[in-house]
Amino acid sequence: MRITSRYFVAPTVGLLALALVACSSPAPAGTEKEAPVEKTTLRLALNQTEEHPSFIALDAFGERLLEATDGRWDIEVFPNETLGAQAETLQLVGDGVVDMAIVSGAQLENLSKDFIAFNLPTVFDSVEHQISVVNNPEVTADLYSSLADGNNISVVGGFTQGARSIYTKNAPAESPADLAGQKIRVQESELFLSLVKSLGASPTPMAFGEVYTALQSGVIDGAENNEVSYFTQKHHEVAPYFSYTKHLIGLDYLIINSGKLDGLTEEDRAAFDEAWTATYEQHTELWTEATEKAISDAEAAGATFTEVDSDAFADALEPLVDQFLTEPSQKKLYDAARDASKK
Ligand code: GCU
DSSP: OOOOHHHHHHHHHHHHHHHHHTSEEEOOOOSTTSOOOEEEEEEEEOOSOTTSHHHHHHHHHHHHHHHHTTTSEEEEEEOTTTTOOHHHHHHHHHHTSSSEEEEEHHHHTTTOGGGGGGTSTTSOSSHHHHHHHHTOHHHHHHHHHTTHHHHOEEEEEEEEEEEEEEEESSSOOSSGGGGTTOEEEEOSSHHHHHHHHHTTOEEEEOOGGGHHHHHHHTSOSEEEEOHHHHHHTTGGGTOOEEEEEEEEEEEEEEEEEHHHHHTSOHHHHHHHHHHHHHHHHHHHHHHHHHHHHHHHHHHHTTOEEEOOOHHHHHHHHTHHHHHHOOSHHHHHHHHHHHHHHHO
16 A cells, blocks of 8 residues: 555654654673663654665665664665655754655755755756765855754765656656646755746656555646656556656755764764765665666556656756756855866
8 A cells, every 4th residue: 555645644643753762772782791772763754665775775874874883773764655755854854853765865955055056956966966066064064054053954975866857647748838837846945936836847846655646637748757667656557658767866865863873972973974874885786777667667567667858858957057056055066066077
């Protein structure tokens, strides 16, 4: 059965209350002389399924961390929006009710406009380029700590979302003209609203977990995402025309409650950072294979993947960069990313 965030808003509160009670538990005792290790489990909210590379890599993050901290820190991943949709989990992490979450760059854009720099079309040339920039502290240290004071949120690093493309219910979109007047779901951000408007379509913001039902019922005519989410969320069943608009390379962030992160000893923090590096590397490796599998599985289920007039899409989106890159701090980040592409 599919579970959407709508059905989960009410039970979530009770579930969280229960979950909080069991936050720390003693790990199995060693010899009688050793004091039992106090284990803290970090709860991580994710809106993807268990087959998605993000779940697989984050689940392994927990194992890595547990081992590297001799049982002191663990991570439990809650998939399928069970702790809430991203806009809610962003708030819950800031409040310390949930410890960690994966949220899209579109969500962080709502807390600080500086994050727009990494959400724009044209900022990244490839997944490899993107990952080298968004996990390089020389570029990101100030940005990733900038939400701690006001929001109690620290950004750990980034996972790729791969290239995002548009998919529709009725026919492929080979050029922006084919999208005229169509209602396309977007993430809740100004940039994504403007992006879809620039293509001549009508943007409808909504949470990820509501997209399947909205497509099915005809509330929207299409959406935009990568092949992996398109297949794992079963959107191909209700919107079988995937058009390779590749309008940008999407970015997810791992966020953590700042107080929780500060609670790690220096030694455990080093283990955390090392385990995270292995985690985003694993995720990047899994991504290509997961994308290929999503395409062949969706095709086998009747979806079609169509190449588009890329120049027409690029021309329509070109004004967005100047429109949204207005602050020197944003430009600095954008330029740092572009410079890394030339190296
Ligand atoms: C991708 C991304 C998610 C995001 C989703 C969306 O699947 O990985 O973090 O929530 O797109 O479009 O909402």
